[in-house]
Amino acid sequence: MTVKVTYSEPYVPAxxxxxxxxxxxxxxxxxxxxxxxxxxxxxxxxGTGPYIFKEWRVDEKIVLEANPKYFDGRPxxxxxxxxxxxxxxxxxxxxxxxxxxxxxxxxxxxxxYEEFFESYNxxxxxxxxxxxxxxxxxxxxxxxxxxxxxLAHAINKSELVxxxxxxxxxxxxxxFLPLSWxxxxxxxxxxxxxxxxxxxxxxxxxxxxxxxxxxxxxGKPFEFTLITNQGNKMRSLSAExxxxxxxxxxxxxxxxxxxxxxxxxxxxxxKDFDAMILGWTTAxxxxxxxxxxxxxxxxxxxxxxxxxxxxxxxxxxxxxxTFDLEKRKxxxxxxxxxxHDDLPYIFLYYPDYxxxxxxxxxxxxxxxxxxxxxxxxxxxxxxxxxxVKYPVINKDL
Numbered sequence: 001m002t003v004k005v006t007y008s009e010p011y012v013p014a015x016x017x018x019x020x021x022x023x024x025x026x027x028x029x030x031x032x033x034x035x036x037x038x039x040x041x042x043x044x045x046x047g048t049g050p051y052i053f054k055e056w057r058v059d060e061k062i063v064l065e066a067n068p069k070y071f072d073g074r075p076x077x078x079x080x081x082x083x084x085x086x087x088x089x090x091x092x093x094x095x096x097x098x099x100x101x102x103x104x105x106x107x108x109x110x111x112x113y114e115e116f117f118e119s120y121n122x123x124x125x126x127x128x129x130x131x132x133x134x135x136x137x138x139x140x141x142x143x144x145x146x147x148x149x150x151l152a153h154a155i156n157k158s159e160l161v162x163x164x165x166x167x168x169x170x171x172x173x174x175x176f177l178p179l180s181w182x183x184x185x186x187x188x189x190x191x192x193x194x195x196x197x198x199x200x201x202x203x204x205x206x207x208x209x210x211x212x213x214x215x216x217x218x219g220k221p222f223e224f225t226l227i228t229n230q231g232n233k234m235r236s237l238s239a240e241x242x243x244x245x246x247x248x249x250x251x252x253x254x255x256x257x258x259x260x261x262x263x264x265x266x267x268x269x270x271k272d273f274d275a276m277i278l279g280w281t282t283a284x285x286x287x288x289x290x291x292x293x294x295x296x297x298x299x300x301x302x303x304x305x306x307x308x309x310x311x312x313x314x315x316x317x318x319x320x321x322t323f324d325l326e327k328r329k330x331x332x333x334x335x336x337x338x339x340h341d342d343l344p345y346i347f348l349y350y351p352d353y354x355x356x357x358x359x360x361x362x363x364x365x366x367x368x369x370x371x372x373x374x375x376x377x378x379x380x381x382x383x384x385x386x387x388v389k390y391p392v393i394n395k396d397l
Contacts, residue, residue, distance in 0.1 A: 050379035051074045059084055076363070078380035079390070086260070087231050095356065096121070102361075106233060107166035125374055126179045127353030130172045131235065131279040132345040133226075138306045139274055141148040141224060146204050148343040152190040154197035154249040155346055156244055164238050165351045173385050174336040174345035175280075175288055181325075182286035182332035187340050197249040208250055214251035223252035224274040235277045238348060242277075267357045269300050277348075286332045289316045292339065307344040329362065360387035 027041045045053050050072070051064035064080040083100065085091040092109055094100045096116055110122060119294040133155070142148060157171040173189045176182040183252040198215075206215040206222050226242070228235040239255045246253050253275075258267060267273050280291065290296050293316050296303040315335045319328050340347070355374050358365070363381045375381075383389075 003309050021315040051080055054079075059086075070379065072379065076380035077378070080378075088233060091301075098284075098358075102355060102357045105356050107168045107351075107354065108233075109163070110168060110354045111166060117356075120212065120303070121359050122356045123374065124168065125349060125355075128177060128179070128282045128284075129279055129353075130175070130177060130350050131238065131277065131348045132172070133238075133304050133348055134276050134278060134345045135343070136271060136273050136275065136305055137308075137344060138271060139224075142276070144204065146200055146342060148346075149190065149199040150197040150249070151246065151251070152343055152346050153193045153200065154246050155252065155348075156192040156245055157189070157348060158192070159245070160238055160241060163241055164234050165349060167349040168354065169349045172314060172350050174340045174347055175282075175345075176286055176294070176332060176336050177282060177350055180282070180286055181329055182324050182336065184333040184336035186333075187337050189340070194245075194249045194365050198349070201250070206250075213247075213250065214252050222250065223254065224273045225254040225256055226277065227256045227258055227267055227273050228264065228277040230257050230259045234351070235279075238277055271299075271304055271306065286328075287316070287319055289320065292316060292335075305344050307342070309338060309342060312342075314336055360389070361386070 018084075023045050027046055028036065028039060031039050033196075035193060043056055047053075047069075048071075050067055050070045052067045052345065053062075054065045055061075055063040060084040061084060064082070066075045066078045068074045070231045077115055085094065089224050091100070092105075095103050098119070105122065110124070135148055137143060137286060139288070159166065161171055170178070171189065174184065176184070178185075191390055201215055201222070205217045208215050209216070224240055228239055236257055239257075241252045243255060268276070268278075282288070290302045292303060292309075292312055294305060294308040294313055296309075297306050311333055315331045315338075319331050319335075322328055322331075339345075360383050361381050362383070363377070364375075365380070
């Protein structure tokens with residue numbers, strides 16, 4: 001039997017922050033740097049997990065097949081087809097037509113479930129993801145923390161949680177999520193106060209001198225452009241809501257929606273932006289060296305906002321050296337507070353995880369707080385013979 005899954009958008013996980021990965025020496029040898037990144041084995045991976053790589057068609061699909069030599073026994077589901085569908089609405093249509101077995105729902109799709117679906121089960125779980133509003137700290141406008149703080153006070157996160165994720169999530173305060181032991185519950189977030197935002201900006205010389213509703217300084221209006229990627233309704237809606245919130249504080253924000261590959265290659269990697277809305281998928285281990293360390297600012301690296309803080313650098317380095325969990329917890333909770341206060345990002349919200357799976361699949365087990373992620377025991381999922389939809393073609397799998 002086969003399961004067909006999809007993901008509507010190529011996301012950028014903090015891969016380098018997942019700790020030290022194990023790779024086959026007989027395949028990669030001593031390859032380093034670009035030689036490692038460009039090694040052909042990266043598109044034909046070798047591993048010891050429950051599934052074996054079979055095929056990868058770029059921007060179309062990845063096919064995996066059950067590993068008969070897996071240490072815990074061959075998985076029940078023989079083939080796993082991971083399709084790439086760039087637009088979430090198209091993906092949703094395919095689910096309604098029952099041509100895919102599982103996907104992640106957006107909040108509006110989740111709430112519309114009863115109206116549109118039969119034969120599927122939906123779930124709501126904590127998710128190791130946060131959405132953020134990032135500043136390009138190399139741009140003169142955003143080098144001043146007072147400016148960033150004013151914007152933080154002008155944004156109403158509660159409104160975003162209700163309007164964008166429809167209550168299926170919570171307000172974010174930093175780079176670690178409430179389900180992580182690195183999360184610092186003592187961090188007090190910036191309260192929404194447009195008048196305070198105006199007062200802070202006035203102290204920095206931004207006033208509405210011509211009464212046009214937009215603050216100005218030295219004859220230049222307070223305006224900038226925010227970019228985000230095409231195909232993500234929650235991010236584009238967040239941008240539109242923030243645009244209206246900032247307008248109340250006298251700030252003019254333009255919005256530009258850009259196709260994903262162009263967005264990454266021409267804007268993110270090149271650091272050619274004022275501000276952006278994007279998200280990170282985090283790992284169980286809180287090491288986020290690749291996102292926040294000052295050494296990671298080169299083109300193509302993940303510190304594309306040019307963040308620098310010597311104490312954060314030291315925490316990230318020490319956090320990688322020690323195995324003492326309590327010591328690491330104190331370090332990362334300190335980092336949570338520092339990054340929140342430094343405001344390289346305005347951390348917007350932690351969206352809930354909203355998967356939907358066809359009801360013929362059984363054997364799913366959930367763990368507290370989704371520690372291992374939904375589908376952590378996928379190798380134990382199964383379909384009863386009478387419910388098999390995609391018969392196995394190769395009986396030798």
